[in-house]
Amino acid sequence: MTNSTTTAVLDRDGLSALVQALAAQGRTVVGPTVRDGAVVLAEIASADDLPFGWGTEVEAGRYRLVPRDDGAVFAHTAGPQSWKTYLHPQRERLWSAERAADGHLSVTEDGSEQPSYAFLGVRPCDLRAIAIQDRVLAGGRYPDRGYRERRTGAFLIAAECTEPGATCFCVSMGGGPAADSGFDLALTEVLDRAGHRFLVRTGSEAGEEVLSGLPRHPADAHTRNAARTAVDAARDRMGRAMPPVDLRALMGESLEADRWDDVAARCLTCGNCTMVCPTCFCTTTEEVTDLTGDHAERWQHWDSCFDVDFSHLHGGPVRASARSRYRQWLTHKLSTWYEQFGSSGCVGCGRCVTWCPVGIDITEEAAALHDELTDRLRREKQKETER
Amino acid sequence: MTVPTLAVFKLASCDGCQLTLLDCEDELLTLAGKVRIAHFLEASSAVTPGPYDLALVEGSVTTPADAERVREIRAQSRHLVTIGACATAGGIQALRNFADVEEFTRAVYARPDYIDTLATSTPVSDHVDVDFELRGCPIDRTQLLEVITAYLAGRKPDIPDHSVCFACKRRGTVCVTVAHGTPCLGPVTHAGCGAICPAYGRGCYGCFGPSGSPNLRALIPLLHRDGMDDRAVERLLRTFNAAAFDKVGKEVRS
Ligand code: SF4
Numbered sequence: 001m002t003n004s005t006t007t008a009v010l011d012r013d014g015l016s017a018l019v020q021a022l023a024a025q026g027r028t029v030v031g032p033t034v035r036d037g038a039v040v041l042a043e044i045a046s047a048d049d050l051p052f053g054w055g056t057e058v059e060a061g062r063y064r065l066v067p068r069d070d071g072a073v074f075a076h077t078a079g080p081q082s083w084k085t086y087l088h089p090q091r092e093r094l095w096s097a098e099r100a101a102d103g104h105l106s107v108t109e110d111g112s113e114q115p116s117y118a119f120l121g122v123r124p125c126d127l128r129a130i131a132i133q134d135r136v137l138a139g140g141r142y143p144d145r146g147y148r149e150r151r152t153g154a155f156l157i158a159a160e161c162t163e164p165g166a167t168c169f170c171v172s173m174g175g176g177p178a179a180d181s182g183f184d185l186a187l188t189e190v191l192d193r194a195g196h197r198f199l200v201r202t203g204s205e206a207g208e209e210v211l212s213g214l215p216r217h218p219a220d221a222h223t224r225n226a227a228r229t230a231v232d233a234a235r236d237r238m239g240r241a242m243p244p245v246d247l248r249a250l251m252g253e254s255l256e257a258d259r260w261d262d263v264a265a266r267c268l269t270c271g272n273c274t275m276v277c278p279t280c281f282c283t284t285t286e287e288v289t290d291l292t293g294d295h296a297e298r299w300q301h302w303d304s305c306f307d308v309d310f311s312h313l314h315g316g317p318v319r320a321s322a323r324s325r326y327r328q329w330l331t332h333k334l335s336t337w338y339e340q341f342g343s344s345g346c347v348g349c350g351r352c353v354t355w356c357p358v359g360i361d362i363t364e365e366a367a368a369l370h371d372e373l374t375d376r377l378r379r380e381k382q383k384e385t386e387r
Numbered sequence: 388m389t390v391p392t393l394a395v396f397k398l399a400s401c402d403g404c405q406l407t408l409l410d411c412e413d414e415l416l417t418l419a420g421k422v423r424i425a426h427f428l429e430a431s432s433a434v435t436p437g438p439y440d441l442a443l444v445e446g447s448v449t450t451p452a453d454a455e456r457v458r459e460i461r462a463q464s465r466h467l468v469t470i471g472a473c474a475t476a477g478g479i480q481a482l483r484n485f486a487d488v489e490e491f492t493r494a495v496y497a498r499p500d501y502i503d504t505l506a507t508s509t510p511v512s513d514h515v516d517v518d519f520e521l522r523g524c525p526i527d528r529t530q531l532l533e534v535i536t537a538y539l540a541g542r543k544p545d546i547p548d549h550s551v552c553f554a555c556k557r558r559g560t561v562c563v564t565v566a567h568g569t570p571c572l573g574p575v576t577h578a579g580c581g582a583i584c585p586a587y588g589r590g591c592y593g594c595f596g597p598s599g600s601p602n603l604r605a606l607i608p609l610l611h612r613d614g615m616d617d618r619a620v621e622r623l624l625r626t627f628n629a630a631a632f633d634k635v636g637k638e639v640r641s
Pocket residue numbers: 266267268269270271272273274306355356357358359360
């Protein structure tokens with residue numbers, strides 16, 4: 001972060017120039033783009049690949065792409081991927097080993113050569129999610145080497161939210177639609193009679209440098225106000241909210257709740273929620289050998305607490321039931337994450353709600369657990385007074 | 388070091404799964420140097436008698452003769468792996484389990500009295516102990532190589548029991564159910580194919596059979612929502628792994 005923030009206005013040509021400038025630095029530019037009926041994240045060659053004129057309609061277990069007349073480019077909500085697709089990829093080789101004819105073993109570690117990314121259109125919730133994964137994967141005593149390299153080299157361009165979706169609830173998780181920190185550049189899309197443009201703010205030296213090379217306009221008061229108003233309005237238009245209670249305490253008190261059976265009956269244990277979650281980090285490692293047995297590799301790939309093999313110890317899985325697996329997910333996200341990493345594991349992006357095939361809603365489950373607990377405490381109190 | 392022997396056997400099946408072995412073109416020469424192929428009729432009529440170190444068994448048990456033969460195969464094999472939906476779940480021919488086989492033979496054959504068949508098509512594991520079951524119709528080439536490589540290295544094969552959704556998300560596919568309202572059996576189907584169908588915009592039709600923890604009861608309302616009636620759901624579940632999905636359904640109902 002720099003102390004001085006530069007603010008300017010980019011028009012559509014400015015946005016195109018931004019993509020070109022980042023590519024000219026040798027970066028792989030990744031941004032939102034339309035594919036197979038959704039806004040996905042992918043490498044983009046130019047700003048033309050961005051989803052101009054596309055919005056989204058989402059609900060629990062439902063996602064639809066809808067055209068927009070206004071030509072907005074950042075008016076969509078979270079798709080099935082998050083930036084972890086790039087920073088913490090689903091499959092990564094950690095090392096490989098060769099056995100020579102004389103039996104000599106040589107091991108080569110992977111991870112030092114990593115692409116230099118520029119991420120265009122990082123939502124404020126996702127900035128917070130990246131900060132969480134930084135603590136999990138790059139902090140601590142045993143940082144993930146590949147992650148750290150990719151993360152250190154990445155250039156982040158935030159896109160503040162002006163069109164929150166029906167499954168968004170970042171405000172109730174202590175966040176909001178504004179980007180406060182953790183970016184190199186932050187954009188706010190403004191669409192009015194004065195035209196389609198982006199208020200841009202710098203958040204780092206690298207951001208200053210890139211902005212200084214772009215065709216831009218001074219940040220006029222009208223654009224500033226319009227941007228501020230749109231983001232403020234988004235704050236009040238969240239589709240959902242977490243119950244305003246101490247979630248850590250709630251989870252701790254709810255380990256034997258009946259609600260876990262209820263949700264387990266609906267849950268497919270398909271793992272979609274953890275795969276789409278921008279903070280879920282769990283992986284497993286797989287040893288690969290070839291037929292000769294002289295070449296071996298270790299690969300790391302995404303795993304999930306919904307995978308029955310995930311807790312497989314000698315004799316069988318520890319979390320065999322769907323009840324125990326859903327409970328692990330929710331209690332980890334909302335409670336034990338604090339003990340481990342000093343924050344909640346949920347930023348309220350809504351992906352797990354939208355992309356759960358059966359539409360299981362984390363906010364609804366938390367609310368139901370809260371109701372059950374309140375009920376139980378009331379009954380216990382009643383018994384106490386009756387005694 | 389003695390070279391382990393490999394034998395491939397076939398019961399009631401279409402041969403597609405054992406063809407997968409021949410389809411491992413790049414690895415075939417290396418494999419031939421690592422095992423001695425002792426019994427593989429699809430590749431060679433030269434047969435050496437057992438016992439065999441590694442046996443791959445394709446096909447389901449549908450006749451009294453095969454029920455006997457599979458016991459002999461087991462007795463001849465140190466490590467027995469069943470391959471494919473037929474061998475692991477009874478295959479599409481297990482549709483007979485829901486019907487009257489005698490009626491079928493009367494309708495199909497001019498001389499039904501020549502036909503000596505069982506009333507059911509059952510997986511090999513219903514008859515003998517099996518060391519590993521590799522699913523799929525047909526099996527996946529990479530998974531087959533993994534099973535053989537793991538056997539040679541003396542380790543467990545890395546074949547996860549989770550659902551197709553895991554592979555689908557890792558692959559970066561847009562969920563066809565959530566984004567298009569297309570019925571998909573991925574959430575209850577065993578991974579292994581690499582989630583091919585959703586990547587081409589169509590729903591999974593369950594050719595790898597049930598996953599390690601299928602929740603059919605939770606999925607069926609979704610299939611109804613996306614336009615399938617009871618009959619269509621039944622047909623979707625009654626293909627290559629009909630008997631296995633039926634068993635899961637019964638467990639759900641009981
Ligand atoms: S909560 Fe939904 S997405 Fe997550 S495992 Fe259960 S059914 Fe799948």
